[in-house]
Amino acid sequence: MSQIEPIIRFQHVTKAFGPKRIYDDLNFNIYPGETITVLGGSGVGKSVMIKMLVGLLTADSGEILFHDRDLTKLNEQQMLSVRKKISMVFQLAALFDSLSVFENIAYPLREHLRLPEDELKERVFRQLEMVSLPPEMANRYPSELSGGMKKLVSLARSLALEPEVILYDEPTTGLDPESTVNINKLIRQVQEQRQVCSIVITHDMSGAFYFSDRIAFLYGRKIHKIGTVDEIRTSTDPILYRFLRGIPDDVPIN
Numbered sequence: 001m002s003q004i005e006p007i008i009r010f011q012h013v014t015k016a017f018g019p020k021r022i023y024d025d026l027n028f029n030i031y032p033g034e035t036i037t038v039l040g041g042s043g044v045g046k047s048v049m050i051k052m053l054v055g056l057l058t059a060d061s062g063e064i065l066f067h068d069r070d071l072t073k074l075n076e077q078q079m080l081s082v083r084k085k086i087s088m089v090f091q092l093a094a095l096f097d098s099l100s101v102f103e104n105i106a107y108p109l110r111e112h113l114r115l116p117e118d119e120l121k122e123r124v125f126r127q128l129e130m131v132s133l134p135p136e137m138a139n140r141y142p143s144e145l146s147g148g149m150k151k152l153v154s155l156a157r158s159l160a161l162e163p164e165v166i167l168y169d170e171p172t173t174g175l176d177p178e179s180t181v182n183i184n185k186l187i188r189q190v191q192e193q194r195q196v197c198s199i200v201i202t203h204d205m206s207g208a209f210y211f212s213d214r215i216a217f218l219y220g221r222k223i224h225k226i227g228t229v230d231e232i233r234t235s236t237d238p239i240l241y242r243f244l245r246g247i248p249d250d251v252p253i254n
């Protein structure tokens, strides 16, 4: 992969909240079209990392390059144009309750593009189809949907602008096993059909092993280990080994 230019580069990124240091030196390349999963314990800064990518949080120092643009140096207006290309699926579905499914998915399109109404409609229904929801769903309201369906609508909304990068923050947390498998399949399907780059934060290891091209493990305020699924799964690094198997650090390995 090293001949291909990365789409995203974290370079010497630091971030702290007051005295609490989250990243001391975050270095991390992400390549076009790959699905990369970010693993790490609760509170290590997984969500912070992807929030910095969409400008919800700013790095204290270092560079975050998207293609050749340093996101840490963009003003709000410039960031808005980046947000058309990097889309985030939130930890909670975060739909607008007062808007129908159709209007929820249409929202970013209305916000960013001036499409004729028939084109807009076509775009919205294309996203519903991508997430395997029937067109009738368009008229429903979020309160009438199950948790799994809300996630699908949220994903459809994130896909509407046809972004280059999709960020998934715990897309399956709180879902039943069947909905979890469905979302995991969709993550893979979206990557295959749209050739997007996906960054996924999840605690679902079987999902991560299923859809990832690479896995990054955050620990000690930086990327502790990064590699292919096989490299991570078979790693003998003691910290990663314990994390993947849920072995407490006062229990000896073997």
Ligand SMILES: Nc1ncnc2c1ncn2[C@@H]1O[C@H](COP(=O)(O)OP(=O)(O)OP(=O)(O)O)[C@@H](O)[C@H]1O
Binding pocket: 017, 022, 040, 041, 042, 043, 044, 045, 046, 047, 048, 049
């Ligand atoms: N806006 C903020 N202001 C102050 N502290 C914050 C802010 N956002 C995150 N933090 C702190 O930064 C740390 C990392 O947060 P983050 O949300 O990235 O964790 P995470 O790895 O996503 O954890 P989880 O698996 O529980 O979602 C946490 O200790 C959190 O309390």
Ligand SMILES: [Mg+2]
Binding pocket: 046, 047, 048, 091, 169
């Ligand atoms: Mg989080």
